[in-house]
Amino acid sequence: MTAPRALRDPLTWVVLLLLALLWALPRGQAFFAFLFPWLERPIYAQESFLSLAGAHLALVGASSAVACLIGVTAGIVVTRPIGAEFRAMVTAIVTIGQTFPPVAVLAVAVPVMGFGALPALIALLLYGLLPILENTVAGLGAVPEAVRDAARGIGMSDAAMLRRVELPLAAPVIIAGVRTSVIINVGTAAIASTVGVRSLGLPIIIGLNAANVAYVLQGAVLIGLVAVALDLAFERLLQRVQRWQRL
Amino acid sequence: MIEFEGVTRRYGDTAVVEDVSLRIEKGEFFVVIGSSGAGKSTLLRMINGLISCSTGRIRVDGHDIAALKPEALRRRIGYVIQSIGLFPHWTIARNIGAVPELLGWSPQKIRTRATELLGLLKLDPAVYLDKYPHQLSIGQQQRVGIARALAADPGRLLMDEPFAALDPITREALQAEIAGIHRDSRKTIVFVTHDMNEALTLASRIAVMDRGRVIQVGTPAELLIKPANDFVGAFVGRDDAGLMLLATEKVTARMRPGGVDGGPSINADANLRQALSRMLLTRAERLGVVDGSGRRLGAIHIGDLVRR
Numbered sequence: 001m002t003a004p005r006a007l008r009d010p011l012t013w014v015v016l017l018l019l020a021l022l023w024a025l026p027r028g029q030a031f032f033a034f035l036f037p038w039l040e041r042p043i044y045a046q047e048s049f050l051s052l053a054g055a056h057l058a059l060v061g062a063s064s065a066v067a068c069l070i071g072v073t074a075g076i077v078v079t080r081p082i083g084a085e086f087r088a089m090v091t092a093i094v095t096i097g098q099t100f101p102p103v104a105v106l107a108v109a110v111p112v113m114g115f116g117a118l119p120a121l122i123a124l125l126l127y128g129l130l131p132i133l134e135n136t137v138a139g140l141g142a143v144p145e146a147v148r149d150a151a152r153g154i155g156m157s158d159a160a161m162l163r164r165v166e167l168p169l170a171a172p173v174i175i176a177g178v179r180t181s182v183i184i185n186v187g188t189a190a191i192a193s194t195v196g197v198r199s200l201g202l203p204i205i206i207g208l209n210a211a212n213v214a215y216v217l218q219g220a221v222l223i224g225l226v227a228v229a230l231d232l233a234f235e236r237l238l239q240r241v242q243r244w245q246r247l
Numbered sequence: 248m249i250e251f252e253g254v255t256r257r258y259g260d261t262a263v264v265e266d267v268s269l270r271i272e273k274g275e276f277f278v279v280i281g282s283s284g285a286g287k288s289t290l291l292r293m294i295n296g297l298i299s300c301s302t303g304r305i306r307v308d309g310h311d312i313a314a315l316k317p318e319a320l321r322r323r324i325g326y327v328i329q330s331i332g333l334f335p336h337w338t339i340a341r342n343i344g345a346v347p348e349l350l351g352w353s354p355q356k357i358r359t360r361a362t363e364l365l366g367l368l369k370l371d372p373a374v375y376l377d378k379y380p381h382q383l384s385i386g387q388q389q390r391v392g393i394a395r396a397l398a399a400d401p402g403r404l405l406m407d408e409p410f411a412a413l414d415p416i417t418r419e420a421l422q423a424e425i426a427g428i429h430r431d432s433r434k435t436i437v438f439v440t441h442d443m444n445e446a447l448t449l450a451s452r453i454a455v456m457d458r459g460r461v462i463q464v465g466t467p468a469e470l471l472i473k474p475a476n477d478f479v480g481a482f483v484g485r486d487d488a489g490l491m492l493l494a495t496e497k498v499t500a501r502m503r504p505g506g507v508d509g510g511p512s513i514n515a516d517a518n519l520r521q522a523l524s525r526m527l528l529t530r531a532e533r534l535g536v537v538d539g540s541g542r543r544l545g546a547i548h549i550g551d552l553v554r555r
Contacts, residue, residue, distance in 0.1 A: 150332025153297060153405075154346050154395065155321035168336050244336050244379050 011232040018225040022050050025218055032214050042214040044203040049222060055198040056226065059117065060185045063124035067181055071129050072174060075136025076162065087137070094133050097126035102188045110195050120192035127188055128181035135177025139170030171241045179234035186227040190219070200226070248273050249294055249403065249435065254303035256289055263289045265459040267303070273402075274433040276426075278446040280482070281456035287439045290456070291405050294437060295324045307403070322346055325396030325404040325434075329411050331388050333380040339365070339391050340376040346399040364394035368424060386417035393425065403435040410445065422448060443483055447471075447491055455479050467495045493552060494520035501554065502536050502545040512537045515544055519552055 006012050026049065032042035071094075077083035078090050102123040109119030143166050151161045167174075190201025200223045207215025251269040255262055264286045271277045279287040292298045293305060296317040305312050312320055333342050341348070343364055344357035352360075362372040368390040380388055389409060396404055406425070410418040426449055429436055440446055446453050447467045454464045455478075463475035471492045474480035484491060496519045512535035513525050522534060526549055533548040 144330075144332070144335075146328065146330030146332035147334060148332075149297075149328060149330070150326070150392075151334070153292075153295060153321060153326035153328065153332075155318045155349055156345075157318050160349070165334055245381070247379055247382060 011229065011236060014225060014229045014232060018053075018222070018229055021222060021225065022053060025049055025222075036214045039212060039214055041212070044206070044212075044215045044218055046206075047198070047202070049200075049218070052198060052200050052202060053222060053226065056186075056189055056200040056223070059120060059124065059189045059192060059197065059199055060182060063121050063189075064128055064178070064182050064185055066121070067125050067128040067132055067185075068178055070125075071132030071177070071181075072136050075133050075140065075174075079137055079140045080158075091133070091137070094130050098130040100126060102127050102191050103194070106191070106195050115196045117192075117197050119195060120189070120197040123192065124185045124188055128185045131177040131180040131184070132174070133177075135173050135180075136170065139173030139177075140166055142173065143169045168241075172238055175234065175238055175241060179231065179238075182234070183227055183231055186223060186230060190223055248306075248308055249437065250304075250306040251290075252304045252306070254290075254293065254305060255301050256286075256293065256298060257301040262301075262459050264293070267461050269454065269461060269464065271435060271437060273435055276429050276436045276438065276449055276451045278438045278440060278450035278453045279456060280440055280443065280446045280453055282441060282482075284458075285456040286459040287441075287456050288407050291407050291437060291439050294403075294405055295321045295326060297321075318349075322349055322399060323401050323403075325401045327389075327392050327396045327404065327406040327409045329408040331380075331385070331392045333388055333391060333395070335380050338377050338379060339370075339383070342380065342391060343394045343398050345395055350399055360398055361394070364397055365391075367397075367428070368394050384417075386413055386421065389413065389421060390424070393421075393428075397428070401434070403437070406436065406438045408439055408441070411440070411442070418445075425449070443491070444494075447495055455482055468492060471495075490520050490523075493523060494518045498522045498534075498536055498547050499544070501551045502547050503551065504545045510535060512543070513547070514539070522547055523549075523552055 026043060026045065029043055032039075036042050074090050074094075078087035105123035105126060106119055109122055113119050113122075147165060147169070148161065151165050156164065189199050190204055193199050193201035193205045200219050203215040203219035204223075207213065207217075207219065249269075249271040251267045254264060254267045256264040267290060279290060281287045289298055293300060294307070294312075296312055296315075300313070307315075307320070307324075334345065337345075340358060340361045343361040344352070347357045347360060358376075361376060365372040365375055370387060370390055375383070375387070375391075380391070383391065392409070396406075409425075410421050413421065422445060425436070425438075428434070429449075438449060450467055452464060452466055453470055455462045455470065455475075457478050463470060463479050465473075470479065470483050471488045474483055474485075474488075480488075497515070498513060498517050498519060498521075499515050501519065502515075510533075511525065511529040511531045513522050515536050515538050517525075525534060526532065533546050535546050536544045538544055
């Protein structure tokens with residue numbers, strides 16, 4: 001007898017492991033005291049890991065949602081005849097956004113906008129935009145000319161062709177871009193804690209300042225697991241939109 | 248009815264289609280032939296408004312197409328292309344139902360129609376309805392392409408070198424299929440090809456194009472007997488024109504009744520060129536003509552091929 005599908009799925013196990021760690025870490029005093037006997041406080045206890053993980057996901061979710069909206073929309077516009085002349089310019093701007101290190105964006109944004117979530121959101125947005133835009137443009141560009149010709153020839157309007165044919169065919173490539181963007185942002189969101197935003201980066205920043213290796217380890221492991229879980233979730237989504245190709 | 252009135256299409260300074268005036272009657276099988284770059288595909292794609300006229304006018308059933316909504320026009324004209332262009336993420340059923348879906352038919356009615364059309368194009372609906380295009384051979388895909396074009400029962404079909412990418416056997420099968428569909432439905436078909444044999448087999452009339460202009464329009468026999476100039480002569484294959492002319496007629500057209508002897512025979516569906524070929528191969532000066540079940544209908548003599 002085979003195990004139920006959920007049990008054979010690595011995603012289930014990673015999510016369970018993440019939840020287990022969120023529960024167990026605050027209770028692991030003895031374990032971390034054993035690993036790091038020289039530390040006076042071997043467990044980050046200023047805030048619960050659960051609420052930090054929630055804040056981390058909210059930050060990534062909000063910035064990625066806006067990046068998707070802007071990136072996919074811009075990708076659609078510059079691949080239409082109307083927006084074709086803006087293509088080089090838009091790509092250049094977004095590429096520049098990507099080359100700015102997020103720390104530098106924070107350093108510039110904080111004096112202007114003050115501490116808080118907004119500068120962090122902007123830094124993550126700029127950083128996550130490029131893969132989404134590039135993949136949207138590439139995915140739409142890869143729709144075979146014959147398919148476009150047929151769609152137009154049988155009487156689809158431009159809007160219908162985009163919605164029924166071009167976007168579904170480009171979806172795997174676009175989703176791959178979103179996946180890259182989200183995974184990058186899960187890591188980058190940790191840096192946002194340098195400007196006082198709550199995220200799983202907080203234990204790492206505080207740990208680095210206070211030479212507390214245990215804090216750094218706890219933050220890093222949780223961030224890593226969040227990234228792996230999201231990556232597996234995107235893998236699942238990709239398989240779903242590509243199902244027809246495997247028949 | 249499709250009319251071209253002084254139609255020109257320019258890209259920059261080059262005219263791809265130049266001053267074309269044509270009248271394609273309802274129910275015709277109208278073949279446009281020419282070497283590549285002659286402008287025949289452009290001409291075809293102007294009929295459903297995929298390419299607009301620089302000057303001149305195209306009328307479909309008397310309506311100037313420039314005044315019609317392009318999407319509405321295209322939904323009433325079937326469109327089949329060489330590269331097929333099935334939607335790879337849709338099942339065969341949904342591909343065939345693409346136009347009915349745009350026209351707002353009920354899912355039930357679309358499914359029934361798709362089943363019916365697969366049957367018409369000799370693909371088993373039970374096997375193919377829910378497959379995806381990449382699971383089919385190219386020949387099967389083009390059968391689906393034709394089914395998609397027929398789905399909303401348009402009065403006209405535009406076909407842009409639909410069989411050029413197929414192997415000879417599949418091509419012949421699909422030529423027979425489309426000839427049968429034309430015979431049974433009397434749809435107006437405008438068909439672009441660069442293959443003279445295909446044109447002669449299918450066409451009720453042929454237009455020969457060269458460098459954007461229509462050089463000659465006529466029945467296959469007219470083109471073969473009286474080519475308008477050297478270009479048309481070369482295109483119809485001057486040396487073989489007589490043989491091609493034979494290919495445009497069925498043996499039944501010149502068959503004599505009776506004849507009881509055995510000896511070599513030929514099917515009544517064959518054309519005169521095939522009959523001549525058979526005579527040469529069997530060293531016989533006459534052939535029995537038989538129907539599908541082998542019943543003798545008459546005979547054809549070698550002299551009958553030359554007779555006018």
